[in-house]
Amino acid sequence: MFTLTIGSIGLGLGYLMFSGMEYANWKTLFKNCGLYKDEMYPKLQEKKRTLYGYCLRFTLPLGLGCDDFLRKQQAIEQYLNRKIDIKYSNKNILIEVYETELEICEFKATETRGPVDLVIGYTHGGKLLKIDLADGAPHVLIAGETGSGKSTVLRSIITNLILTKKRRDIKLHLIDLKKGAEFGIFRKCGMVENFARDRGEAEKLLHKLSCEVDRRYDLFFKNDVVDIKEYNQRFKNKKLDYQIVFVDEFADLRREKESQNILLELASKARACGIHLVVSTQRPSAKIIDGDIRANIPIIVGLKTATEINSRIIIEENGLEKLRGKGHGFLKAGKLKEFQSMNLTPERARDLLKSFYVEQNQEHIEKDDISGEVKDFSFLEVIK
Numbered sequence: 001m002f003t004l005t006i007g008s009i010g011l012g013l014g015y016l017m018f019s020g021m022e023y024a025n026w027k028t029l030f031k032n033c034g035l036y037k038d039e040m041y042p043k044l045q046e047k048k049r050t051l052y053g054y055c056l057r058f059t060l061p062l063g064l065g066c067d068d069f070l071r072k073q074q075a076i077e078q079y080l081n082r083k084i085d086i087k088y089s090n091k092n093i094l095i096e097v098y099e100t101e102l103e104i105c106e107f108k109a110t111e112t113r114g115p116v117d118l119v120i121g122y123t124h125g126g127k128l129l130k131i132d133l134a135d136g137a138p139h140v141l142i143a144g145e146t147g148s149g150k151s152t153v154l155r156s157i158i159t160n161l162i163l164t165k166k167r168r169d170i171k172l173h174l175i176d177l178k179k180g181a182e183f184g185i186f187r188k189c190g191m192v193e194n195f196a197r198d199r200g201e202a203e204k205l206l207h208k209l210s211c212e213v214d215r216r217y218d219l220f221f222k223n224d225v226v227d228i229k230e231y232n233q234r235f236k237n238k239k240l241d242y243q244i245v246f247v248d249e250f251a252d253l254r255r256e257k258e259s260q261n262i263l264l265e266l267a268s269k270a271r272a273c274g275i276h277l278v279v280s281t282q283r284p285s286a287k288i289i290d291g292d293i294r295a296n297i298p299i300i301v302g303l304k305t306a307t308e309i310n311s312r313i314i315i316e317e318n319g320l321e322k323l324r325g326k327g328h329g330f331l332k333a334g335k336l337k338e339f340q341s342m343n344l345t346p347e348r349a350r351d352l353l354k355s356f357y358v359e360q361n362q363e364h365i366e367k368d369d370i371s372g373e374v375k376d377f378s379f380l381e382v383i384k
């Protein structure tokens, strides 16, 4: 009943915002959502137009906090029929209301500050959405059914890393059991250290990484540091690089008991030593995305699914089934964040990556030496 009523009047409210009646409407909304204390309501202090809609600032009655608002975010969105962001700032609640839809956008190389940021796309308000693997989000699962835009998201994440980061800071290991069909365009790039195209190669690579994890923890122990951040701060001239393993369709890998065990072991222990996993699947089944995967890879990029059940398997709630596909998704990192990924065709990616090809990578290779001197440049240097 509540949902129906608020849904039907929601559209109009956005226009009332700036017409003088707005506070009465907000008060009704807060009342319906239980966002008041002892008959005291959040007080509107300021309203501002923004590029994408408007932003309101409220002071709160005693006993009401940001968490109360976050819990009611969905109800407020339904009421307004708009997406919103809620922020706490200096004892005030800021509610940013977006009047524009997420738009499809073309890939553009985006520099980020973190050492291993994955650029996912844009959220409402044109804000960049990234996952900082070095800061609390060590491993990521990307899941969505065929046509959801999984390949495109992966392509733009990897391309952005190659274009904007330095080879001495990051190494990539790609596992593509479709015989290289998905990640083939990256195999000649200098940042790509290993490229596994079948189960045997994948298993060998995972073993090697497991040894590297042990080597790093021994190094930390000897030098009395707890993680890669502390180690790199202490040994500025002997920094360890960050390494990311991308696995396309990890369901194929999970059939191999040995590989599955190493993958889970890496997920559970590699986080502090700078080795990260990004695994993807287009088969959302409870057998594939099971408890072990959930426990070890809590950050999820969820793309369109055909059914509510599949959405619940991926993000543990409904929502993915309503997405429009083509890179429209939700990032689950605690709460859900809606996004649109950047569009990047294989042809354009190949074009952008050409300057990063290196001779020794032209054949499928496996290097034993994990570190070493490399010719190093980033995208911005190349385009100068």
Ligand SMILES: Nc1ncnc2c1ncn2[C@@H]1O[C@H](COP(=O)(O)OP(=O)(O)OP(=O)(O)O)[C@@H](O)[C@H]1O
Pocket (backbone or CB within 6 Å): 104, 105, 144, 145, 146, 147, 148, 149, 150, 151, 152, 153, 282, 325, 326, 327, 328, 340, 341, 342, 343, 344
């Ligand atoms: N961010 C995006 N913006 C615009 N179009 C997109 C975007 N992502 C994907 N698409 C389009 O959606 C279609 C499916 O994309 P993609 O191949 O990445 O999906 P997929 O989930 O990997 O599916 P499949 O496994 O069948 O290849 C493609 O035509 C692609 O061009």
